[in-house]
Amino acid sequence: MNRVHVVKSILWGLVGLSLAVAISRFAFGLGATTNLTDTTPWGLWIGFDVMAGVALAAGGFVITALFYMMRRKEFHPMVRPAVLTAFLGYVAVVCSLMVDLGLPWNIWHMIVFWNPHSPLFEVGWCVMLYTSVLLLEFSPVPLESTSRYAKIREFLMKFRFPLVLLGIMLSTLHQSSLGSLFLIMPFKLYPLWYTDILPILFFISAVGLGLMMVSFESLVSSWIYGRKPESHLIAKLGKAAVWVLSIFLVVRFVDLAIAGKLGLIFSGTWESLLFIAEIMIMAVIPIILFAIPKTRHSLAGQWIGSFLVVFGAIFNRINVGGLTMLSTTGDSYFPSWMELSISFGIVSFMVLVFLFAIEKFHIWDDRPREAESDPHARPQFSRGGEVWLGAPAVAGRTKYSFAFVIALAIGFMLMPGTKLHSSGVENVPTRAARGGDTLFVDGNRDGYGVAFKHQFHVDTLGHEQSCVRCHHMNLPQDKNSGCFTCHSQMYAAVDAFKHDWHNSPNGANITCSECHMDGENRTAASAKHCDACHTDLIPAGATITIEQYMAPAYTDAMHDLCIGCHREIVAQQPEKQAIALCAACHATAGPEYLRADVRERLKRPEYNHVVLPGVSLEQPE
């Protein structure tokens, strides 16, 4: 396989994987796919896809400004790739945003309901407008391949200069407004990054990054198609980047010095290390590399220098976008594989579109062609299969669709199976109620329990005979099994029967035919009842009857049991109204045997889920 086919197959594979993840994201929600929380609601998709995506698209306005406004005609070969990169970058940003937003279908609200005080309002409008401008700026290129749209093309060409100007203006606004977005977080963002001039820093770094992104993209695409890289132009861009990045460094450090934050750089914290790494990768090393003429003109120097700036700028946007907030919020966040896969998938898809455009339209002066597409070329057999897959176009689509389909299937495999039919209820196992005469009923052990006076209930409800008022089912060979034995989930109904355990050699080890009759479909309905074998399951005289094998959730079971009885009592004895209130059970302090400070803590209203306004915290007698 040649290089183009290998690269494209990998990219198609990444797109396939991310498609499976996208399906799971839209079917089951952000909670099922991301590691985001209420404390860290902005993660990789904002830090990398949106923030870095916009920054990486800066090449579009930088190169158009160089070419159209500064009249640097030598950059002509780079204009079309740069505008296309910027356009695809913004489309990637829009796609990522659609995945990241909780209610993406409400995005149009921004157009109708204006909130001019919000930086996000400006960011949103800039994205919409600049994406449209880039589309208009680029569309003459695909339109020139057919004469059918010549009039549209001519019309667009008339407005080329105003469009370019508008694009540069919108970019300037947008690059800096992404920085303004973080001005409202002075207490969240680490001081080394937080500054009043964030918008200015974002803009300057975007210009430097734009220069280097165009260089990097040119180097990579030239490498893929085995074409001679535009080294002389990249060297010029490198020289410009030295100036821009130096200005960035000076502004950054002068600002830190004025704010008196220079000491923080060497404080040895995690953030100080991040800062040093970011400054070295994004500015210092590339400045040195591009300042020396020899490395500036060498291919290796250009590869390393441009890659470092691109990587460092992404790193910077991720730092501002959330990484340096983690120490303030105390949250721990690392993107899930699904988040990573979506990010890689979107980038891969945009690269594929870029390569498609290079092959189909007049982006480069010479369109890349595969040697084999010449009708007189001899067919190349694949190394592994000894098979000729066809002409390049056919062989290509055979390979890419294969990579795509296999990756998509792997994506389906890696989806957490329980989430495929989840009702969205969190999996919270319950545990035994502890205590003696007074049980502390706290299934999920989160401290918000109910002190249940077990002995008091036994005494008042009729001693030995009272057990069956509540206890309605036991494990085989057990008596008064705890509630948690069957109601083993806090918020979800559970299968109390455990079919597979009965069938497993590691469990009850019984054959199918012990319960299921021959010649009938094997269902729960047609099987033997439990008490056909387990004669001791149901205690004699139990007031609660079992109708199905699904045990209600622990909270439901507890509420139904207690409230049912308490209501009955109130119906018969209206003077005992108080015991039907929520606070009758919930507002008590913990049982006496708890430590004094724990009891005190449980008394505080904010520590109890159900304390309602005006409800006494003291237990009614």
Added chain:
Amino acid sequence: MDALLEFATGPLFRLTFAIMILGLARILILDLYGMWEAYRKAGDKTIPWGLTISRTLEWIFPVKRVINHRPIYSIVAILFHIGLLITPTFLFAHVELWRSGLGFGWWTISPMLAEILTIATIALGLLLFLGRVGSRNARALSRKQDYLWPLVLIVPFITGFVCANLTVSPNLYQLSMLVHVFSAELIFVLVPFTKIAHCVLMPLSQLVSTIAWKFPAHVDEDVATTLNKKGAPV
């Protein structure tokens, strides 16, 4: 074995089933795209639709062929196909699994019919294999996969029958269930990449031949030019 079974019925099932469905969709789309390309290039754009459709239908419902050519083999092959498709698709236990996973199920066959179809499919599969081994003409035409397919296809039927109908110890039950699931998953993976892909390509095969055997426009001139006989009548 519990854990292995859980893996086989969970992630591995999703992987292999997705490969089958997506893989079949892939070859179908590639096929249609190739046909469209051929049609675009073709010099003569007339397609004998009536003939193509009637031939396709003749192959899908091969009533005429059953009588005219090798009737026993044809009947065995048709019945084998019926058992192969009907049994797993409409088996009650399978539909229950779909219902628990997807939230909906469909019509099912009775346990009695399932049992008969299963035994018939196993027997017919063996017959097809023996027929291929026994006939000299068939041997000459056969590749390795032609011998293996009938045998691979009946493995899940045998193990499924053991699980559903025989009274076996839980150990043996789990073992045969494991073989049942793994062999079915092997089949899923192989379907789009072997001759079993005919399950989606077969209805197109007549149309493909009709379209593909058309020469591109002006191809005669190109051939003459390549042979250094420009302008000569073709």
